Amino acid sequence: MFKPSRLAVAVAAATLTPLLLAGSVNATPIGAPTNKFWWPEQLDLSSLRVHDVRSNPYGADFDYVAEFSKVDYQALKNDIETTLTNSQDWWPADWGHYGGLMIRMAWHSAGTYRVHDGRGGADGGQLRFDPLNSWPDNGNLDKARRLLWPVKQKYGRSVSWADLMILAGNVSLESMGFQTLGFAGGRADDWEADEVYWGKETSMLSNEERYEGGELERPLAAVQMGLIYVNPEGPNANMDPLAAAQDMRESFGRMAMNDEEIVALVAGGHTLGKGHGAHKPADCVGPEPGAAPIEEQGFGWKNSCGKGHSEDTVTSGLEGAWTQTPTAWSILYLDNLFRMDWEQHTSPAGAHQWRPVDKRMHEIVPDAHIASRRNPPVMFTTDIALKEDPGFRAVAERFWKNPEEFDAAFARAWFKLTHRDLGPRARYVGPEVPEETYIWQDPVPEGNTLSDRDVAKLKKAVLKSGLTVPQLVRTAWASASTYRESDMRGGANGARIALAPQKDWAVNNPQELAQVLSKLGAIQADHGKVSLADLIVIGGAAGIEQAAREAGHKIDVLVTTGRGDATQEMTDVVSFAVLEPKADAFRNYYTGEAYMPPTEMLIDKADLLGLTIPEMTALLGGMRVLGANADGATAGVLTDNPGTLNNAFFVNLLTMDNEWSKSGEATYIGRNRATGKAVYTATSVDLIFGSNSELRAVAETYASNDGEALFLSDFVAAWNKVMEADLY
Known part of the structure; x- marks a missing residue:
């Protein structure tokens, strides 16, 4: 480069x-x-x-869930439905109905979600911001949001863009004859673009840097920069349906979809609407919103050919509708796919697509804008993949022969697509929340709320059990730190650390974990009301209080209770496997499977936990002196008294009495300058707090003679933030 x-x-x-x-x-x-x-x-x-x-213009105290709960929900849906058929001269609706455009917007808002780090998705309404706002795959979705602006303007703060974009997709499906499973609100808007790693490429629609040894780089899910999933023309526009099927499994699989869900989504999504490729993009289309001139006011892709819209619209370059009734739900997509033979051809824009071999089928689809024109149905290479790939074909043929089964499968897959990143069902808001709970929602039974007296008794029982401070802290951290703010998965609630696959993760030292859980289980049996999930957190709090007492400080670590214990049947082992840490800097743990260097994985982990820079700093320093490293490793434990909670990590890191030298790829030895004696070992994630000028500024605060009290306070606050992150 x-x-x-x-x-x-x-x-x-x-x-x-x-x-x-x-x-x-x-x-x-x-x-x-x-x-x-x-x-x-x-x-x-x-x-x-x-x-x-x-x-945030609404301020720190704004409660979006409370605001959304006040909305006349049916009136909101009616307003959206009115918009769908109110065609505007500046962007006329295909067949007089904007449903296809709104479904695509909802899909692309939600479809950036990826399982490996939980980032992307509809929550926050990130489709409004660059880079997503300007990705090639999101061409002309800026028009969809402008069409919805009068609705957003009417409801203001009470309806977020994040919710409105998804609800518009639902209303569109219902307006065109499909019965959705329902809708859950609660997606508060973001006001800044997320700092998300979308790939190394420096040009759109390239993919030369995201495959390593033939495997798509983690945590990415899209196969090319600027796409949501896969190239509809086939890999790198190569019209190979079987290769396209391989890409689809890889990409959709990294977005939490299996074969049945992939087929349902592709077939259902392509039952309605059309592609747009009336002209060659290079001849017509101007820059995307992020690069458009200021007078365009946030619009992009200005089209200079013909009308610039309607029959002259250029978006993907692929042109045509899949069915004869593109504004009405039907089984025609699958019927066309299997009843017709298909041949390759190119769109007016030069894109590779497929049309029926039988020329009699070339005039069965009404044109979206010219009443006298009839067109052939089309298929993309990713559509033909559903017919050619044996696994996809088996599912697609079953749906074709059983339309009601197809309807049900699409309803479930659509609901999952548009709600996957909203977190546990407890966060869902609104009158159309489905009663059924799905395993991908990570269900957890309700627990019991304990009194302060009960919590105090349990802390004493834990400390009498023979479990050490490091064991208690390690177990509580291992349980709670699986939480990801990106999609609200993981966390202490559910006590899934006692279930497969988490109980067997190497980072958790399964042998030690089993011993700790056994002793905590005995305490739980003696105190019937407490869940194992709560007891693990209580044990961590007790350990921290004991460690502070060892340093001469009396602190109270408050514990919020009410967590429940999930069962193995409530736990999707495959789905939870992606939460396994490949690196956890707070436990000085790093494996060769980590997709970034150790210090960058530190920032990534802190970001997923929703931590600020001071919170991250205090937590790491406290975890080190508490002896919380994975497997009890000594690297970074810059204290002579592990298990004692004080500011020794920062004091000994910043002292000029020691000199550091490299002893491995990411390991270092600290030697006393006067004697040359090795005093401590550390990793790069330890030394970065003395090396990076901004992190050093925070570390100096905690290392100062008057900094220990502040450190203790900040550590406990940050600890509780992690322990309680998954409570709603």
Whole structure:
């Protein structure tokens, strides 16, 4: 990849007119090099600063769930349905109905979700922001949001864009004759773009850097930069249905879908609407919203050919509808797929697609805008894959022969697609929440709320059990730190650390974990009301309090109870397997399967836990002195008294009495400068708190003579944040 020299960029920057933001003393001239430019290897902490409450115009106390609960839900749906058939001159509706466009918008809002790190998805309404707003795969979805703007304007803060985009998809399906399973609200809007890793590529629709040894790089799910799933023309526009099927399984599988769900979604989604490729994009289409001129006001892909819309619309380049009734739900997609033979051809835009071999079928689909015109149905290579791949074909033929089964499968898959990242069912809001609970929602039975007296008794019982402070802390952390703020999965609730697959994860030291859980199980049996999930958290709190007493401090670690215990039958082993940590810097654990260097995995983990920079710093320093490393490893335990909670990690890290030298790829030895004696060992995630200038600034705060009390307070607050992250 070509990179200009720093000197060349600096000279270029110096020649630019320094356009400063009016009234801003600290504004940076446009084109000026940033710190990241000058020192590209510096650890990027920006993901821990995003979504600052100061970005939210509604303020820190805004309760979106409460606001949404007040909405006249049926009136909202009626307003959306009115919009669907109110065709606008500036972007006329295909066949007079915007349903196909709205379904695509809902799909693409939700479809960025990926299982490996839980990022992406509809929550937050990220489709409004770059890069998603400007991805090639999201072409002309800016028009869908503008069409919905009057509805959003009417309901204001009471209906988020995140909810509105998904609900518009549901209403569209229902308007065109399909019965959905329902809808759950509760997706609060973000006000900044997420700092999400979408791939290394520096150009859209490329994929040369996301395959390593033939395998798609983790945590990515889309096969090309700028796509939601796969290339509909086939891998790299190669019209090979079997290769396309392989891509589909890989990509959709990383978005939590199995074969049946893949077939249902493709067949259901392509039953309605059409593709748009009336002209060659290079001849007509202007820049995406992120690059469009200011006068376009957030619109992108301005089309200069013909009308610029209607029969001249250019989006994907693929042109045509799949069925004869593209605004009415039917079995025609599967009927056409299996009853007709298909041949390759190219769209007016030059895209590779398929049409019926039988020329009599070329005039059976009404044109979306010209009443006198009739067109052939079309299929994409990913559609033909449902017919050619044996596994997909078996499912698709079953749906074809059993339309009611197809309807039910699409309803379930659509609901999962649009709600997968909303978290546990307890977060669902609204009158159309389905009564059924699905295993992908990670169900957990309700637990019992304990009194403060009960919690105090249990803390004493745990400390009398013979379990050590490090064992209690390690177990509580292993249970709670599986939580991911990205999709609200994992966490202590459910006590799934006692179930497969979590009980067998290497990072949890299964042999030690079994011993700890056995002793906690005995205590639970003696105190009938407490769940194992709550008891694990109570044990961690008791261990921290004991460690603080060892350092001469009296602290109370408050515990919120009410967690339940899941069963193995409530736990999807395959689905939970993706939560297994390949790295956990807070336990100084790192494996070769981690997809980033150790220090970057530290930031990634902290981001998934929703931690700030001070919270991350306090937690890591506290975990080290508590002896919470995986398998009891000593690296980074910069204290002579492990199991004692104090600020020793920071004091001994920052002292000039020791000098550090590298002893391995990511390991270091600290030697006393005067004697040369090896004092401590550490890893890169330990030393980064003394090396990185911003992290060192926080570490110095905790290492100061007056910093220990602040450290204890911050550690306990951050600990509780992790322990309670999954309680709603």
